[in-house]
Amino acid sequence: MDHFLYRDGILHAEDVAIPEIAAQVGTPFYVYSAATLKRHIGLFTEALDWADHLVCFAVKSNSNLAVLKLLGDLGAGMDVVSGGEYRRARAAGVPGDRIVFSGVGKTRDEMRLALSEGIRQFNLESEPEMRVLSQVATEMGVVAPVTVRVNPDVDAKTHAKISTGKSENKFGIPIARSRDVYAEIANLPGLKAVGIDVHIGSQLTELEPFRQAYQKVAELTEALRADGHDITRLDLGGGLGIPYERSNSAPPLPLEYGQMIRETVGHLGCEIEIEPGRLVSGNAGLMVTSVIYVKEGEGQDFLIVDAAMNDLVRPAMYEAHHDIVPVVEPSPGQEKAQYDIVGPICETGDTFAKRRDLDRLQADDLIAFRSAGAYGAVMASEYNSRPLIPEVLVMGDQYAVIRARPTYEEMLGRDTIPAWL
Ligand SMILES: Cc1ncc(COP(=O)(O)O)c(C=O)c1O
Numbered sequence: 552m553d554h555f556l557y558r559d560g561i562l563h564a565e566d567v568a569i570p571e572i573a574a575q576v577g578t579p580f581y582v583y584s585a586a587t588l589k590r591h592i593g594l595f596t597e598a599l600d601w602a603d604h605l606v607c608f609a610v611k612s613n614s615n616l617a618v619l620k621l622l623g624d625l626g627a628g629m630d631v632v633s634g635g636e637y638r639r640a641r642a643a644g645v646p647g648d649r650i651v652f653s654g655v656g657k658t659r660d661e662m663r664l665a666l667s668e669g670i671r672q673f674n675l676e677s678e679p680e681m682r683v684l685s686q687v688a689t690e691m692g693v694v695a696p697v698t699v700r701v702n703p704d705v706d707a708k709t710h711a712k713i714s715t716g717k718s719e720n721k722f723g724i725p726i727a728r729s730r731d732v733y734a735e736i737a738n739l740p741g742l743k744a745v746g747i748d749v750h751i752g753s754q755l756t757e758l759e760p761f762r763q764a765y766q767k768v769a770e771l772t773e774a775l776r777a778d779g780h781d782i783t784r785l786d787l788g789g790g791l792g793i794p795y796e797r798s799n800s801a802p803p804l805p806l807e808y809g810q811m812i813r814e815t816v817g818h819l820g821c822e823i824e825i826e827p828g829r830l831v832s833g834n835a836g837l838m839v840t841s842v843i844y845v846k847e848g849e850g851q852d853f854l855i856v857d858a859a860m861n862d863l864v865r866p867a868m869y870e871a872h873h874d875i876v877p878v879v880e881p882s883p884g885q886e887k888a889q890y891d892i893v894g895p896i897c898e899t900g901d902t903f904a905k906r907r908d909l910d911r912l913q914a915d916d917l918i919a920f921r922s923a924g925a926y927g928a929v930m931a932s933e934y935n936s937r938p939l940i941p942e943v944l945v946m947g948d949q950y951a952v953i954r955a956r957p958t959y960e961e962m963l964g965r966d967t968i969p970a971w972l
């Protein structure tokens with residue numbers, strides 16, 4: 552169910568007209584639908600209702616405090632990868648025992664923070680990290696619950712930059728080494744192994760790579776249990792993809808994913824954790840921008856919009872596709888045009904889409920990028936000294952700015968000119 556629909560020819564976010572938000576906050580901006588976030592987290596909960604489970608939202612996909620609070624209040628846990636994300640989850644009211652800590656480079660400070668405020672588990676990604684965590688926990692007089700993130704050497708069949716489960720990737724510990732690693736954990740005073748973790752990549756559009764990885768995890772669970780380890784929890788990561796191109800893609804549904812999890816690891820009786828990000832937040836958000844100029848090119852026209860690659864980097868970084876729609880529904884028979892949709896940044900890569908067919912637009916028209924709720928605002932920068940764009944949350948007929956656009960004074964005020972200059 553889509554919560555971004557046209558009503559009387561105007562695109563709405565739930566019950567709020569997009570032009571109304573644009574008039575209040577200015578463009579560009581991100582807008583999220585609370586109903587969509589709620590629905591998506593619910594789909595995963597439902598998909599795992601056959602098991603004791605916790606759905607840990609991947610905070611990296613959208614870390615706005617209001618989004619985290621909404622999901623946390625629905626009972627979601629959080630998957631964090633930095634002290635900053637841990638603090639965000641806590642500030643949104645999520646208790647430590649619902650937070651899992653992933654990431655290849657956890658620092659001692661981050662470990663101490665999580666151990667002092669509470670943590671469900673650390674997902675260990677290397678042997679040096681394992682030894683440091685044991686030391687930090689021992690110094691603090693506590694025992695850290697851990698899983699080992701195993702690298703199953705499975706091809707996730709996704710974009711190379713977001714594939715994480717091949718042996719050449721920096722993530723996890725080779726699955727072949729894991730029995731030795733669990734043996735060492737059993738002898739380290741500051742650690743207690745509670746389960747196994749795996750995450751093979753993002754935007755997966757088939758179940759097969761997950762199935763291969765989870766089968767390997769199931770075999771490892773049995774081997775580790777035979778070795779005497781008490782494996783009670785499986786963190787199966789995130790990665791389920793979304794239909795960025797509505798017209799021609801239909802990735803598996805959470806329910807099918809949950810069924811496959813049941814088939815591969817259900818017999819082990821473990822508590823199941825998953826870490827979805829994109830599927831929860833991606834299609835819960837739009838980025839709205841306005842046309843500054845329509846510039847005639849040779850062959851195609853350029854639609855120069857007020858958002859740029861610093862606001863939404865996915866097209867520049869991964870050649871990612873986002874559906875782009877006009878905010879005012881075109882009348883039937885409106886003239887068509889083909890556009891390269893570009894931002895104002897001084898880089899050729901600042902191109903959102905090439906040769907995109909749209910109804911003819913003009914300066915000041917509003918357009919919306921769909922599927923922008925995940926890896927949108929969180930990956931934004933101020934490149935070309937463009938202040939970060941605001942985020943807005945809609946719930947029914949209410950909306951609120953959940954991150955304000957910084958003023959130029961605030962942006963410039965972060966720099967300091969030394970007295971000796
Ligand atoms: C460890 C970990 N968990 C969860 C996720 C979330 O992935 P996605 O947003 O594709 O569901 C990621 C990102 O790929 C990740 O690195």
Ligand SMILES: N[C@@H](CCCC[NH3+])C(=O)O
Binds near residue numbers: 869926
């Ligand atoms: N940032 C990526 C996904 C990376 C997932 C992080 N593990 C994207 O926009 O698709």
